[in-house]
Amino acid sequence: MLKVTIVAGARPNLMKIAPIVHSIQKARSDNIKIDFRLVHTGQHYDQNMSGSFFEQLEIPKPHVNLECKGGSQAEQTAKIMIQFEKELISNPADLVLVVGDVTSTMACALVAQKLFTKVAHVEGGIRSNDWTMPEEINRLVTDSITNYFFTTSETANTNLKKSGVDGSQIFFVGNTMIDTLMKQRPNFKKPQIWKDLQLSNGNYIVMTLHRPNNVDEQCQLRDMINEIIANTRDLHLVFPVHPRTQKILKRLNIDHPRLHAIEPLSYLEFNYLVERAKAVITDSGGVTEEASVLRVPCLTLRNNTERPETITLGTNELIGTDPKRLKSYLKILFNGNWKKGHDIPLWDGHAADRIVECIKNI
The missing domain is CATH 3.40.50.2000 (Glycogen Phosphorylase B;)
Structure with a gap:
């Protein structure tokens, strides 16, 4: 054996x-x-x-x-x-x-x-x-x-x-992460926030932030969130908050009617939101993989990536950690010119x- x-x-x-x-x-x-x-x-x-x-x-x-x-x-x-x-x-x-x-x-x-x-x-x-x-x-x-x-x-x-x-x-x-995504896709589950905000396909953006470069410094996190709010028109911003980020976010007291900071979601609930989102703004490598396979535009707030195939073949773009870079990419998104993505081998x-x-x- x-x-x-x-x-x-x-x-x-x-x-x-x-x-x-x-x-x-x-x-x-x-x-x-x-x-x-x-x-x-x-x-x-x-x-x-x-x-x-x-x-x-x-x-x-x-x-x-x-x-x-x-x-x-x-x-x-x-x-x-x-x-x-x-x-x-x-x-x-x-x-x-x-x-x-x-x-x-x-x-x-x-x-x-x-x-x-x-x-x-x-x-x-x-x-x-x-x-x-x-x-x-x-x-x-x-x-x-x-x-x-x-x-x-x-x-x-x-x-x-x-x-x-x-x-x-x-x-x-x-x-193997995509094995799980494909197997569980029919089981994606509508989270409570979908009903609470009366969300519909494409009328919101999903955010996730947890990397030290983005969340450890209060000024950086505040500027990033404010820049996202300023350039996402009238869309809801659904933000399942990682425990690492929660501590800093509480101190910032950012209050905006379109920003919805919620508890972490289960796998099936989170990907239900990702699949139907206008876009995903993230610093997670795994989320870039899932968004690319689901053909959802993905803006990655990092200066590098270990998953270049999500950029060359997928729907991901590497924005960097400078908040000011977001505006031009969000303009491409709202103009309907975001890349569509291709199948990634295996x-x-x-x-x-x-x-x-x-x-x-x-």
């Missing part, structure tokens, strides 16, 4: 591991000798941000939650490594599968290698080339000690080869099946 330990640490990880869990379950029903153990590190966890996802994405509850929440990045890395080492010693695996670029990804990969357990990285090879991002450090460290890379794009493949990874270790499989809903096929052969 091939034993795979799957690690999740934060909300974005759940969308990425859900289809892999489903594909392993399907393989088992076909009498393939493979089994999994789902480990949640507890890095980020609350009911709206993570808890409801298990039910909505039809993921079994984790076999264990390591409850490594809080602390500085160093403290959290240490907590995760200590607890995951105990977990892996108690429940040995043939392969530890980590996803994405959160602290748990890096910490669990390190532990696995020191216990002589092979590591596979789902979403390996993506790069922003911005070392001020904690996620970029997590990617670089994880990929430097990974055995098998499951990649989302040819750009990621090229990045890995340039860093010296042998092509036999790289498996271009597509994007973002077809079958990435997880390819991953499990690779694991069986490995």
Whole structure:
């Protein structure tokens, strides 16, 4: 029996591991000798941000939650490594599968290698080339000690080869986050805010902001929000507020009748809004992927991206963190001249099946 330990640490990880869990379950029903153990590190966890996802994405509850929440990045890395080492010693695996670029990804990969357990990285090879991002450090460290890379794009493949990874270790499989999006699209759920504001297709914009460059400085966040308000005509601005952003937003006391700061939404509710929005304004890499596949215009408030395919093929544009740059892009949007987007190779809903096929052969 091939034993795979799957690690999740934060909300974005759940969308990425859900289809892999489903594909392993399907393989088992076909009498393939493979089994999994789902480990949640507890890095980020609350009911709206993570808890409801298990039910909505039809993921079994984790076999264990390591409850490594809080602390500085160093403290959290240490907590995760200590607890995951105990977990892996108690429940040995043939392969530890980590996803994405959160602290748990890096910490669990390190532990696995020191216990002589092979590591596979789902979403390996993506790069922003911005070392001020904690996620970029997590990617670089994880990929430097990974055995098998499951990649989302040819750009990621090229990045890995340039860093010296042998092509036999790289498996271009597509994007498991899009597997989840396609599977769950018929189940998108109308949130209460839709009724409260009497929203309709295209009469609102969805906003998400959580990156330090945008939210840690009060002046930056205030200027960004004011610029968005000033250039979005009469559209509602629906803003599910990340806990990181909530603390700063409260101090700003921004009050505008079109700005609706609400609690974080479940996966199905959030994507119901994204699919029907005039546009999305975000600094989230995952949201740019979802918006591109849903063919919704996306304005990314970052100076770099690790997902260039959402720009070259998708509906995403990289605006930067200067609030003054928003106006010209919003003008393009309202003039009806936003790019339509194209299909992105292997973002077809079958990435997880390819991953499990690779694991069986490995």
